[in-house]
Structure formats: structure tokens, C-alpha cells
Amino acid sequence: MRKRSENITRNLPAAITLILIVILWEAVSRSGAVPAYMLPAPTAVVNAMISDFPVLMHHAATTLQEAAWGLGIGILLAMAMATVMDRFLVLNRAFYPLMIISQTIPTIAIAPLLVLWMGFGMSPKITLVVLTTFFPIAVGLLDGYRSVDEDAIDLMRAMGASRIQIFRHVKFPAALPHFFSGLKVSASYAVVGAVISEWLGGFEGLGVYMTRVKKAYSFDKMFAVILLIVVISLLLMALVELIRTLSMPWLKAGRGAKQGK
Amino acid sequence: MENLLEAKHITKEYDGRVIIQDINLILRKGELISLLGLSGSGKTTLFHVLSGLTKPREGQVILEGNEITGRPGAVSYMLQKDLLLPHKKVIDNVSLPLVLKGLHRKEARQIAHPLFSEFGLEGTQGQYPSQLSGGMRQRCAFLRTYLSAVSGKYVQAGTRGQKQAHLHGVALLDEPFSALDTITKSQIHGWFLEMMQRIDLSAIFISHDIDEALILSDRIYVLSGTPGTITHEFWIRRDRGARKGFNLTPEFLDYKRQILQALGTS
Numbered sequence: 001m002r003k004r005s006e007n008i009t010r011n012l013p014a015a016i017t018l019i020l021i022v023i024l025w026e027a028v029s030r031s032g033a034v035p036a037y038m039l040p041a042p043t044a045v046v047n048a049m050i051s052d053f054p055v056l057m058h059h060a061a062t063t064l065q066e067a068a069w070g071l072g073i074g075i076l077l078a079m080a081m082a083t084v085m086d087r088f089l090v091l092n093r094a095f096y097p098l099m100i101i102s103q104t105i106p107t108i109a110i111a112p113l114l115v116l117w118m119g120f121g122m123s124p125k126i127t128l129v130v131l132t133t134f135f136p137i138a139v140g141l142l143d144g145y146r147s148v149d150e151d152a153i154d155l156m157r158a159m160g161a162s163r164i165q166i167f168r169h170v171k172f173p174a175a176l177p178h179f180f181s182g183l184k185v186s187a188s189y190a191v192v193g194a195v196i197s198e199w200l201g202g203f204e205g206l207g208v209y210m211t212r213v214k215k216a217y218s219f220d221k222m223f224a225v226i227l228l229i230v231v232i233s234l235l236l237m238a239l240v241e242l243i244r245t246l247s248m249p250w251l252k253a254g255r256g257a258k259q260g261k
Numbered sequence: 262m263e264n265l266l267e268a269k270h271i272t273k274e275y276d277g278r279v280i281i282q283d284i285n286l287i288l289r290k291g292e293l294i295s296l297l298g299l300s301g302s303g304k305t306t307l308f309h310v311l312s313g314l315t316k317p318r319e320g321q322v323i324l325e326g327n328e329i330t331g332r333p334g335a336v337s338y339m340l341q342k343d344l345l346l347p348h349k350k351v352i353d354n355v356s357l358p359l360v361l362k363g364l365h366r367k368e369a370r371q372i373a374h375p376l377f378s379e380f381g382l383e384g385t386q387g388q389y390p391s392q393l394s395g396g397m398r399q400r401c402a403f404l405r406t407y408l409s410a411v412s413g414k415y416v417q418a419g420t421r422g423q424k425q426a427h428l429h430g431v432a433l434l435d436e437p438f439s440a441l442d443t444i445t446k447s448q449i450h451g452w453f454l455e456m457m458q459r460i461d462l463s464a465i466f467i468s469h470d471i472d473e474a475l476i477l478s479d480r481i482y483v484l485s486g487t488p489g490t491i492t493h494e495f496w497i498r499r500d501r502g503a504r505k506g507f508n509l510t511p512e513f514l515d516y517k518r519q520i521l522q523a524l525g526t527s
Contacts, residue, residue: 151342154340158314158338159338160334160358169357249389250347250391253388
């Protein structure tokens with residue numbers, strides 16, 4: 001019970017701020033200070049969301065599929081890459097700078113190229129999501145592998161552990177918290193990445209729908225799409241957080257009381 | 262007594278600098294001996310060689326007649342930090358050496374489980390290391406060290422019918438209690454001596470604490486100089502079972518004076 005009330009106290013400032021902003025926004029829109037076609041009122045956005053719901057869900061399904069494929073492939077690729085790079089120092093030296101440089105290229109600049117190379121189907125979208133989600137996870141894992149105490153590795157070696165056993169029992173579990181931090185960032189990138197690539201061409205998806213309603217000047221509908229993207233990203237991050245908590249029960253146990261001398 | 266572990270003419274260098282030179286030592290079965298030396302005398306380097314983690318430039322390490330120079334896994338090693346893996350429950354941490362030698366996790370747990378009560382750790386099996394205090398964690402690390410020392414023999418002998426019989430093993434203990442506070446440390450000394458009486462473990466103990474070495478060991482080697490060599494050897498002629506209050510006797514002070522002289526610090 002106490003924990004719940006603590007949670008409420010902690011989140012109260014954020015909730016009040018959010019509510020105040022929405023009220024202010026509604027007031028500004030209604031007063032006519034900003035024309036409705038430029039900034040639709042929150043109520044108008046919610047209305048658009050309700051009336052458009054079936055269409056939005058249809059497009060969201062496509063976007064989510066691209067995001068899920070992209071994120072899935074991104075995770076696998078990042079795991080393979082980080083593990084191999086950790087094992088062979090030469091590969092680490094060869095690829096780490098390239099990985100950093102690749103992250104400075106703006107997504108919006110490569111997206112049209114990908115469409116040019118791969119057409120208007122799902123593949124350029126998935127590729128873009130892979131490119132954006134790969135990096136945070138790979139870097140997280142690499143840092144995690146490196147965070148292991150050298151003495152722990154010496155101890156494992158002294159117990160006769162093989163390299164694979166050291167990886168399995170020490171290195172990988174130690175990297176898990178870092179992995180999940182990266183995954184949380186990547187999960188939010190995944191949806192945004194898919195939407196950005198849909199802007200540049202495609203047949204369906206939230207990004208495609210967004211450009212359509214923008215061209216029709218239906219800004220209430222466009223805001224509804226943005227709101228939906230925010231909700232989906234938050235849900236994905238919450239899902240990652242849930243998996244994180246479930247897969248690392250020892251983090252929770254550590255907060256309890258200590259026993260004995 | 263038979264020679265269990267032997268180091269012959271060990272010389273080791275790092276980056277062209279000789280750290281230890283021509284070290285000879287013997288650990289007999291059932292013995293607990295200490296290596297005393299100032300910091301930088303090469304104690305840990307010697308342990309790395311004895312445990313097989315690194316190869317010496319010259320010399321051999323022999324365990325029960327077999328050469329094990331540069332081959333880790335035969336001699337158990339315990340460090341100052343407990344190094345319990347935070348993501349494994351205590352029972353899995355302790356039984357890890359058996360799993361590493363190829364036993365199934367369930368089998369390994371079955372072997373480790375009854376030892377918890379013997380080591381004063383009953384009830385901690387299902388907890389995570391972060392739930393235990395420093396002293397308890399060090400006890401768990403010692404139990405793991407013991408299981409590591411005998412793991413090879415468990416796997417050879419098979420697990421059935423071996424339940425209560427204690428197998429003997431060799432452990433290297435690198436200042437295992439130095440991170441603990443004074444009171445916990447003196448409590449754990451008593452516990453440690455009692456455990457050493459019960460289990461069949463022979464051990465070499467590194468320390469820079471003369472009192473600790475005198476309370477715990479049968480024999481003390483003094484390591485000094487650059488590069489480090491063994492300069493003195495002391496036999497502590499008091500039964501290890503009767504060490505309670507030993508540190509308050511004139512005999513103890515006498516040993517201490519000699520050792521201080523040997524270290525060149527008095």
C-alpha cells in the first residue's frame with residue numbers, strides 16, 4: 001500500500017503538468033488566437049481519433065508489422081555483432097568506429113535511397129528500422145560485456161571454465177541490464193523509423209496515412225495519428241520494461257532486507 | 262605427510278621485470294600454510310602461477326605427482342572479493358564449479374545442498390547474493406571454493422554413494438577476509454578454523470596481516486625482496502584446534518617478533 005501511494009506522489013507533478021498543458025492548449029484553440037486548421041483543439045483531435053479509429057487501426061497494423069520485423073532483426077543482428085566483436089578484438093577495432101559514423105547519418109537522408117533501391121513495399125521500411133534499432137542494442141551489449149570484473153573472469157578460468165561457459169554464466173547475464181536499456185530506446189525508435197520511411201512512399205501504414213491527411217489539410221486527423229504513434233511507442237517501452245523485470249528477478253530481490261552476519 | 266602441491270623453482274616476469282624468482286614451496290596433505298609478504302612482494306603473481314592462470318618463465322607446479330603448470334581447473338582459487346554472480350541464486354553460485362565440470366545443474370544442487378547447514382549457511386540456498394551480508398557472502402564464496410577444489414573428484418567418482426564422504430582438495434586463498442570489518446573478521450576466523458577441521462581441504466593462504474596468518478596457519482612462508490623470494494619459514498607449534506586466545510599468549514608475541522624481523526620492518 002505504501003509503495004502505491006509513493007508512486008502516486010512521484011508521478012503527480014508530471015500528470016498535473018500534462019493536464020495543465022492540455023487545458024491551456026484547448027483554451028488557446030477555442031479563443032481563436034490560433035486558427036483551428038493550424039492547431040486543432042485536443043477535443044477535436046480526440047474526436048478525429050474516434051471517428052477514424054478503424055482506418056487508423058488498419059494502418060497501425062502495417063506500421064507495427066514493419067516495426068516488429070525491423071526490431072526483431074535489429075536485435076538478432078546486434079546480438080550477433082556485439083558478441084563477435086567482443087570475442088575478437090580486431091573486429092571491435094575494425095567495426096566500432098564505422099558503427100558510430102553510421103549513426104550520424106540522418107535517417108531521413110537514407111530513407112529515400114532505400115525506397116529507390118528496394119521499391120515501395122515493406123522491405124525498405126524494415127531495413128530502416130533495422131538500421132535505427134541496431135545501434136543502441138549493440139552498444140549496450142558491448143558496454144555490458146566490458147563491464148564484467150576481470151577478477152570474475154580469472155576466477156571462472158581458475159575453476160576450469162571454457163570461453164563459452166564464461167560467456168554464458170558471467171558475461172551475458174552481466175550485459176542484460178545494458179541490453180534492456182538499449183532495447184528500450186530501440187523500441188521507441190522502431191515505430192518512429194517505420195513511420196518516417198512510410199512518408200517517402202508506400203501504400204499503407206501510419207506514415208502514408210499521415211502524408212495523405214496532411215495534404216488534405218485535416219490537421220485534426222494528423223494530430224490523431226501523432227497521438228496514436230506516441231501511445232504505441234509508450235506501450236512498446238512498457239512491454240520492454242515488463243520483460244526486463246521478469247527476466248532479471250535478482251534486481252528486485254536485492255532491494256529486500258539483508259540477512260545474517 | 263605426503264606432498265600434495267609443490268612449486269619448484271618458479272620464476273615469473275611481466276613486461277621484462279622479474280616479479281618472483283626461484284620460489285620453492287610444499288603444501289602437505291591437511292596443512293594450512295600462509296604466505297606473508299609486504300604488498301608488491303609477488304604473492305598474487307605466485308598464486309596466478311599456482312592456479313594455472315599464467316605460465317611461469319621457469320619452474321613447475323606439481324599436484325599429487327602430476328604436473329599442472331599453466332593448466333587451470335585443478336587447484337581452487339578464492340579472491341578477496343567474493344565474486345558471487347548477482348544473477349544466480351546462492352545455491353547455483355556455490356554449485357557452479359560442479360556445473361563447469363559437466364554435471365547437470367540439478368545434480369550439482371543436490372551435492373551442494375546438504376553442505377549449507379554444515380557451513381552455517383542453512384536457509385540461504387534460494388536467496389540472491391545481494392540479500393546477504395558481507396560475512397555471509399564470504400562464507401558462500403568459501404563453500405564454492407571448497408566445491409571447486411573437490412569438483413574434479415566428484416565428477417570422477419560419480420555422485421551416488423558419495424554424499425557424506427569428504428573428498429580432499431587444494432585451495433589458494435588470496436586474502437579472503439581482508440575486506441571484512443574487524444569483528445566480522447574475527448568471527449569468521451573461528452568459523453574458518455572449524456570448517457578446515459571438518460572438511461578435508463589443504464590450503465595456502467595469502468595475507469599481509471601477521472596476526473591472521475599466526476592464528477590460522479600451521480606454517481608460514483615469508484616472501485620478501487625484489488624480485489620476491491621466500492626468505493624464511495616458520496612452523497607454528499600449536500594445534501590448529503587450540504587457537505582460541507592464542508593471540509593473547511607470550512608465545513604468539515614471540516612468533517610475531519620473529520616474523521616482523523624477517524619482513525625487515527621491526
